[in-house]
Amino acid sequence: MARETTYLELSQDGGGAHKFYEVTVDGAAVSVRYGRIGADGQVQSSSFPTVEKARAAAAKKIGEKVRKGYAPAVAGVRAARAVSRRQVTSAPSTARAVAPVLWRFRTGSSAFGIHVDEDRCWVGNQAGDVYTLSHEGEVLARYSLPDGVKCLVADEFWIYAGCDDGTVYDLSSKVPFGAYDIAADVDIFWLDIHEGVLSVSDRSGGLTVIDHEDEFQWSRRSPGSNAWMVRADERSVYHGHSKGVTAYAADGGTQLWHTPTNGSVLFGWQEDHTVYAATGRHTVQRLAKATGAVEASYQCDAAVYACATSPDGRHVFAADYASSVYCFDADGQRLWKLGTGGGSALSMQYLDERLYLVTTDGSLICMDASEAAILAAQRGSVPTAVDVKSAAALPVFTPAASAAAVATVSVAAAPAGGVVVECVQQGGRMRVQVVSGGFEPSWNVQFPRGIREPGARYVVDGLHAASGGFYRVRGEIRRLV
Numbered sequence: 001m002a003r004e005t006t007y008l009e010l011s012q013d014g015g016g017a018h019k020f021y022e023v024t025v026d027g028a029a030v031s032v033r034y035g036r037i038g039a040d041g042q043v044q045s046s047s048f049p050t051v052e053k054a055r056a057a058a059a060k061k062i063g064e065k066v067r068k069g070y071a072p073a074v075a076g077v078r079a080a081r082a083v084s085r086r087q088v089t090s091a092p093s094t095a096r097a098v099a100p101v102l103w104r105f106r107t108g109s110s111a112f113g114i115h116v117d118e119d120r121c122w123v124g125n126q127a128g129d130v131y132t133l134s135h136e137g138e139v140l141a142r143y144s145l146p147d148g149v150k151c152l153v154a155d156e157f158w159i160y161a162g163c164d165d166g167t168v169y170d171l172s173s174k175v176p177f178g179a180y181d182i183a184a185d186v187d188i189f190w191l192d193i194h195e196g197v198l199s200v201s202d203r204s205g206g207l208t209v210i211d212h213e214d215e216f217q218w219s220r221r222s223p224g225s226n227a228w229m230v231r232a233d234e235r236s237v238y239h240g241h242s243k244g245v246t247a248y249a250a251d252g253g254t255q256l257w258h259t260p261t262n263g264s265v266l267f268g269w270q271e272d273h274t275v276y277a278a279t280g281r282h283t284v285q286r287l288a289k290a291t292g293a294v295e296a297s298y299q300c301d302a303a304v305y306a307c308a309t310s311p312d313g314r315h316v317f318a319a320d321y322a323s324s325v326y327c328f329d330a331d332g333q334r335l336w337k338l339g340t341g342g343g344s345a346l347s348m349q350y351l352d353e354r355l356y357l358v359t360t361d362g363s364l365i366c367m368d369a370s371e372a373a374i375l376a377a378q379r380g381s382v383p384t385a386v387d388v389k390s391a392a393a394l395p396v397f398t399p400a401a402s403a404a405a406v407a408t409v410s411v412a413a414a415p416a417g418g419v420v421v422e423c424v425q426q427g428g429r430m431r432v433q434v435v436s437g438g439f440e441p442s443w444n445v446q447f448p449r450g451i452r453e454p455g456a457r458y459v460v461d462g463l464h465a466a467s468g469g470f471y472r473v474r475g476e477i478r479r480l481v
Contacts (some may be wrong), residue, residue, distance in 0.1 A: 006062050008070035009037060011078055020075070021065045028054045032061060038080020039146070039165060042178070044451055047481070088346065090360040093323040093339030094301065100373040101341050102354070102366045103137035103386040111358035113152035114347040115159055121356060122171075123364040124149030124161050130171060135354070137366065137388040143171055144398045151347070155193040158472060162191040168198065169399060173461075173475050176399045177448050180214045190268075194232040195468035196446060197250075201227035207239045209252060212446045212470050215429070218252030229268030231275055236289065238275045240265030245277050245287055257292035261285055267306045267347070271313050278304035284318050284328075298328040301337070308348045308355070317355055317369075319345030325357065327369070336374055340365060341385070418459040420480065421445050423452045430454070434463065434471065445471045451479070 005024045020041065022033040028048045035041025048054040088110070105123070113124025120140060124130040126148040132140045147165035154160070158172045160179060166188065168180035180198050182188055187203040196212030205225040209217045222241050229240025236256060239246045244260040245268075263281030270276070274295065278284050284298040284307045298307075302320035309316050315335070316328045323344045327335045343360035350356075355369040368374075368383070376382070420435040432447040434440075435457065445463065461475025 004058075006058070007073060007075050008062070008065050009073035009078060010065075010068070010070045011037060018078075018080075020073070021061075021070055022075070023058045023061055025054055025058045027051055030054050030058050030061075036080065036166065037078050088305065088344070088360055089321055090344040091302075091322040095324045095337045095339040097338050097378050097380060098341045098382055099325055099338040099365075100368040100377045100382045101385040102368055102383060103388050104342065104366075105131065105133060105137065105139065105364045105388040105390075107131060107362040107364065109148075109362045110343075110346070110360050111149075111362050111364065112346045113149045113161060114349055114356060114358045114364070115152040115154050116349045116351050116356045117154065118351075121364065121366070122152050122159060123358050124152050125358075125362050128163065130161055131364070131390075133364065133388070135366070137386055139388060139390045139394060142390070142394055142396045143169075143176055144396055145169055145176065146399065150188055151191050153191050153193045155196065156466065160191070160193060160198075162188055162200075164188070171397075173473075174397050175476060176397060177477075178399065179446065179448070180210055181449065182208070182210075189226065189228050190230050192230045192232045192237075194234065196466055196470060196472075197232070197468065199230045199232045199237050201230035201239055201241070203227075205241045205243075207237065207248065209237065212466070212468060212472075213429075213431070213444060214446075214449045220246075220248055220252060220255070222246045223258065224264070226264060229265045229277060231268050231270040233270065233289075238268065238270065238289070240268045240277050245275065245292065247289070247292060259287055259292040259294065262297070263303075266304060269307050269309060271309060274313060276307050276309065276316065278307040278318060280304075282320070284316060286313070286316070296330065296332045298326070298332050299334070300324075300326055306345050306348045306357075308350050310350050315350075317348060317350060319348055319357060323359075325355070325367075327374070336378060338374075338377060418461060418478075419463050421447070421458050421460060421463075423447075423454060423456045425454050439463065439471065440465075443470050445473065447473065448477070451477075 003026045007022045009020045011018050018037050024031045031045040033041045033043045107125045109125040109127035111125040115122040121133045128145040130143040147163045150162045161169045166182045167178045169176045170179040190201045192199045198210045200208045205222045208219045224241030224243030227241040231238045236247045242264040246258045247256040261277050262283045263279035265277045267278040275287050280303045282300045286296040300320045302322040306319045318326045321344050323340050326337050342363050345357035348357045353370040355367050357365040422435045430452040432445040457480040459478045460473045463471040
C-alpha cells in the first residue's frame with residue numbers, strides 16, 4: 001500500500017497560533033510530525049496490528065486537529081514567524097583596574113543564560129549551546145538546542161533553558177526534552193520558575209503563567225513593554241518592563257502594586273523580601289516585595305544589564321553596558337568598580353565569594369569577589385586568568401528527534417526499577433498518573449505534552465516528588481506497547 005501523508009496547519013491572524021501537524025501512514029505504521037511552522041518539529045511513531053487499524057488511528061488524529069481549526073495546507077508556503085533576539089551593545093570599560101578573573105570559558109556566541117549551584121556552572125548562548133563546567137573551570141558537558149538560549153532557570157534540582165524557538169527545555173537528564181511549549185504569540189524575553197509553575201515575560205509587556213503540566217493558567221498585560229524581568233515566589237510574580245515593576249498575586253487575580261523605576265527595567269533579581277531592578281538609566285533599585293516601596297538605589301555609570309546579590313543582600317553587584325562590574329553595600333554606597341577584561345555582562349550570579357558573569361563576547365567568567373582579591377586588584381595585582389578549553393571528547397546531548405526520546409519496549413520487558421505511568425482523560429484534560437505502586441495516586445506527572453495519548457503507558461527511569469504536589473521525570477521515557 002502506498003505511503004499517505006496529510007499535512008495540516010493552524011495559523012491565526014494577530015500573532016496567534018502558527019503550528020503544523022503532519023500524519024503519515026506507511027503500511028501498519030503511523031508517524032506524526034508536529035511543531036511550529038518553519039521548524040522541523042517533533043516526531044512520534046506508532047505501530048499497529050493491521051493496516052486498517054493504522055489508517056483508523058490516523059483518521060482519528062486528523063479529525064481531532066480539524067475540529068480544533070487545522071486545515072489542509074502545503075508545507076513550505078507559510079514562513080516561520082520572526083523571533084526577537086535581544087540586541088545589545090558593549091563598550092570598553094572606563095574602570096582603572098581589571099577584575100581578578102580566575103578563569104574564562106569562551107562559548108563562541110553572546111551569552112544570556114547562567115545558573116550556578118553547589119555542583120556546577122551552566123552557561124547558555126545565542127547559538128543554542130549550553131555548557132556545564134565545574135567550579136574550577138573544567139568543561140563537563142554540552143547540550144545542543146535548536147535555537148538561541150534566552151535564559152537558564154532552575155527549580156529545586158531541575159534546570160530549564162528558555163529558547164528563541166518558544167520551547168522551554170528540561171536539561172535535568174542526559175536527553176533534553178521540551179517541558180513547556182510557549183504560545184506562538186508570546187515572544188519570550190525572560191523566564192522564572194517556582195514549584196513547577198513557569199512565568200514568562202515577553203516583548204509586548206505581557207506576563208503568562210503556565211502550570212507544571214504545560215497548561216495555561218493566567219496572563220496579564222503590564223503598562224510597559226520589553227519586559228526583561230520576571231521573578232516569582234510563593235506569594236507573587238514580579239514583572240519588570242519599560243514602565244517599572246508590577247507585582248501580581250500568584251494566582252493572577254490581583255495587581256498588588258506598581259512602582260515606576262528610574263528607566264526601563266533591563267534585568268531583575270530577588271531575595272526573600274526584596275526585588276532588584278536593573279535599569280537603563282544607570283541604576284539598580286531595591287524594592288520591598290510587600291509594598292513596592294523603593295528602599296535603596298545603586299548608581300552605576302552606564303545602563304545596567306545585570307545585577308545580583310550576596311546572601312541576604314549584604315552586597316549588591318551590577319554590570320553595565322561598558323564592560324564594568326560594580327559592588328555596593330546594602331545601603332547603596334559604591335565599594336568598587338572594575339573592568340570585566342572582556343565583554344559586558346548580560347547575566348550574573350554570586351556564590352561563595354565568587355562572581356560568575358556571562359558576557360556579550362560569549363564568555364563565562366569566574367572572578368574572585370573576596371575582599372582580599374578585590375583590594376589587590378584595585379592596587380593592580382590580579383591573577384593570570386586561565387583560558388578554559390573544551391575537551392575534544394566532550395559529550396554532547398541533543399533533544400531527541402522523537403518527542404522526549406520515546407523508544408519502544410515490550411510490556412513484559414519493562415526494566416527493573418522502572419516506573420510505569422499512564423495517560424488518562426480527566427475533565428477534558430489529558431493527565432499523566434503513576435501506575436506503579438509506592439507513589440501518591442492523586443499526584444500527576446510533569447510530562448511532555450506531545451506524547452500524551454489516551455490510554456498510552458510509558459516506563460520512566462525515575463520519578464521525584466516536587467514541592468508543588470506533582471512528580472517530575474528523571475531519566476529516559478519509553479513507551480510500552
